[in-house]
Amino acid sequence: MTLLRAFARLTTGSSSSRATSNSSATPDSSVADDNMSVTSEPATLVQDEIDDLTLSVHPLASREGLLVKVEPPTTPREALQSGKRSPRAPCDIVLVIDVSGSMHDAAPAPVIPGQKDESTGLSILDLTKHAARTILETLDERDRLGIVTFTTNAKVILSLVEMSPDNKISAKAKIENLQPLHGTNMWHGITEGIKLFSDCDSSSGRVPAMMVLTDGMPNSGCPRLGYIPKLRDMGQLPATIHTFGFGYHIRSGLLKSIAEIGGGNYAFIPDAGMIGTVFVHAVANLQSTFANRATLTLTYPSELAIQESLGDSVEKQAPIELAGSLTPTSQLTISLGNIQYGQSRDIYLCASPDAWSKLLEHDKAPSVKAKLHYSQMTSTTYAESAEGILSDPTTLDAAEIAYHQSRSQMCAFLSTLFPIISDEESQQNGEHQAVSKASDQIPLLHALISRLPARTFTDQKNQSLVQDLSGPEPKGQVSLAITNAEFYRKWGVHYLPSILNAHTRQICNSFKDPGPLQYGAQSPLFIACRKALDDAFDSIPPPTPSRYRVGTYSKPINMRRYHSSSNPCFAGSTPVLLASGRSVPIRQLRHGVKVLTPRGPRRVAVVLVTPVRREVMCRVGGLVVTPWHPLSADAKSWGFPAQMADSAVRYTGCIYSVVLQPDRDPAAHALRVGGHWGVSLGHGVTAGGDFRAHQFFGDYMAVAKSLKQIGIRKGGIVLGGGTRRDEKTGLVNGFRRAMMRLPRTAAELASMCKV
Template identity: 45%
Template sequence: VFNHAVANLQSTYATQATLRLTYVPPLVVKEAMGPRVDVGAAVQRAGGLEELSLPLGNLQYGQSRDVFLKVDKLRGAKVTMMSASLHYKRANIVSSQGAPEAASFESSADLTQPGQLSEAEIAFHESRAQLCTFILSMFQLKKDLECTQRNVALAGKQQELKSLIDKIPAAAFSKTDEDNEALMEDICGEDPAGQVQLAISQSAYLERWGYHYLLSYVNAHTRQICNSFKDPGPQRYGISSPLFKRCLAQLDEKFDKLPPPKPSRQVWNRQLGKSSFVSSASISISKYNRSSAPCFAGSTAVELASGRRVSIKRVRRGMRVRTPLGPRRVALVLKTPVEQGVLCRIGSLLVTPWHPISLDGGKTWDFPANVEAGRLVRYTGAVYSVMLERDARTASHAIRVEDAWGVTLGHGMTATCDEDIRGHAFWGDWARVSKEVMRLGVSRGGVAVGAGVERDPETGLVTALK
């Protein structure tokens, strides 16, 4: 999100842009993107004209700003011409010398004449307007211009969204037009897409992350900016801007090379034989620039109770696997797609940098990022985590992966301590993790597909799946 915000700033052409629409009553013109704190009613001008001002904010190179309007009383109007004037200040991103230069542009059109947009383009803009209006109906604008959430009847909103999906214009072009396809993916696509529908599927989701996500999503479509690498819809903005794409690529490259934060607690270093801060200068911070987190690459070999080995992507619920305390059955499997993620290669093992492993038969545990023999590699595909049947013994929650032991989800150790790095309030809680995995939806084989993790904004620790 930070990289996208800076890239949008770097590719800014104009700031403080305002579109002023002038027309003759009885025409009534309104913006159709839902309520906004910065848009007031039309005002009367000399000569019996009315003027509606629409603040547009910043304008970016290579990205159009398309304003979707609702016009009433057009049929009975004698004068159907409307004038538009765009007022802005040219951005001065490179140099701070001198005040930004003010500029304007004017045009006019007859509202009864057809425009130049294709049917697919019209469907997209009409659909994003309908979607934004629906989302904003769950919020209210207070007198102090603060946008706060309403106490909505969730079942009613779910039905409203279902009705919107059935009639939204984008659906008719979702197979032939990329913009409309991306919008429909955001609304009701298969996981990890479909986040709009998921956000209101349960009150817990809506309260925990849904309200925040939906406001951010509306902001992206209202301002037509690409605000993250996750949602297909907003990713369509800026796609035709070489400047934005170049800025974003350079920022991602620099971000990926940043050194990681220093550990807040000491870990046991087997090479030094003492508790110390292990150097991690070779570890890239790029893992934070991804929407996903754990665990093993799909090709990782897992040893079954019979001694046979299968790739972890073939593991299913009910299979008996080898653990340090004997055979155990698999309860659930979590699959998380990743693109250009960073994994750590230790021999033939390919694992995320912060998934606890043991290389000495389960006597001690360490993060792959701290293993001297490990090296970082890029990986695109899916990573997998396994949850075994419930057992009070922490040692029974590990599987044999390649030539190492890998801790499994819900291992029972929820308290952190310097002596054992497996302790984690979320990953160690079997009931909590299993509930989160089940929430994602589980196939007949016990496999759930996730879209990453949610973190505590203050501690950065994982608190939930998404």
């Protein structure tokens, strides 16, 4: 049996021969099949029975706290009854857009160390307009859109109007005509945005939301006694307020506080590479809303001293003592805001174990009572009740309890970095303000990581929290932001409140961090909405660069570079050391060729060839490699090219990855390339702190199956078109087939990939 046949058998079940036959389809039919797997509509949503929202209270056996779970249905009732695709929630969205002069600043694509910024001619406002057009593209007659701009003063560009075809054309023109002007009067923009909801019908069934985007600090029209007291004085706001800070010169503490008092979310957009994913997730969360204005009320014996555990926020309320009770009784009210289909809200509450034990000595059945009130974008209020008997501990899985305890501990720690200013005479009253020196918190961070309950569990949810805190780059951004003083000052003070918000509200806010990616992963509706927005962002015509002078030539802009991830590959000229001691360019490898690995000679099984144009790659000595392909000098300590690069380059041609013969030893899955060891695909390290760890790239069977689905050609060559993501998690889970005519001969392939 040949090595290639052995490789094929690895991925084949009982119907192996038929599957193998299908993999060699014609180029046209192969591309069509791949499109079905990558861009098809979500599957029909059907369940055996219709579920409503459930509320439950779970006392812990340790008596140190309890978990309250709010579990909405996975999909809308209409979809479950009809068996059709799930209808999204209609929305009333008001965009409040900063058009101050700084919005004309350049918005370069994200770069890696050592790379010079490549000017695209796009400004921050250009990309903001593209994001607004993306939102517009996914709206229809069920939705309404309004637009307010703010500079020295605010201006209503578009009142809330239904998104009929004619109104969408008009809205698009108004978005395109936005121009940067002068100062930054954000307060006027917010108040004008709120006014647009004044005539809203509370029974419309639409999700009301205001989205505020700015790249700077308000410098005119600020309320004398602070934004938060003024917003609090307005009472119940007609819409949730979501804030977005672009760049490194923002007042992120204010933006976070506005989002909290507005029942919304704050997101940090560090560079142009994040603008797509942040807006896509924000709107997908709105469109998958099950309920709004959700409030949880807990009633319990005062001795328990129950406390919220997620840290401080401007909407946090203190418990109150209830009058007229036979025994001291307290009540705690927690605002939950919007609840999304398929995403539970899990509130972990701390309690006094000693008081708990004493209560059980004197009362046979002390309890905690919970009541949830919520609306479904109508004037009707619904209520659910539940009770947890303290003598009856929960039967929830230990991993789930550890996850929510860990999430709460992480949020409580991050919250200490951003205390709330309490000064009634200050314009910053009610704002979060970052501590000046995060280094003082490093011992506490290390203590948190070492005692985190999630560390002892290997499931994806628990490990995602560990990776957020201390995983290898590009994970572990929390530790990186805190332990490096320069990073903390530049981006940590803006990023940390953003990820804190995501974990507090259990919201997926981007594709960037492992932890927030867990939220919404069980919601078919959220996944479908996110995918529709993804496709719209990538496919609608790119913005016209506003920073080019008249007559200046500019290249076509592909918006995927503002919303993408790279492949783990080497340039075609990369020298590979064979088992014989001779070196050949990696593009000459074919299946069956013996190469040298840290464990001696191993044969090549498959070579993945991916054509690219102007791909960002790193030059490490004489090696040209993608930024996140693990390298090692000794095959023991691994790192990323992005961290060790001499410079960055733009590469056009074909990039290559290799799969070696099956071997359970990860050290047998590396090639000697340009004086370094470079990891090969399917190396066997799928989890943990190893730089090589990757859930897909490390899984030999998953890699083999994906390559086989694309089709393995003569010589073990697979022509790929990049990576694809899991629609639920946003993580890489396979390879795409190249969207082009496949080369029919080795000479044609060599010609196409000549560098």
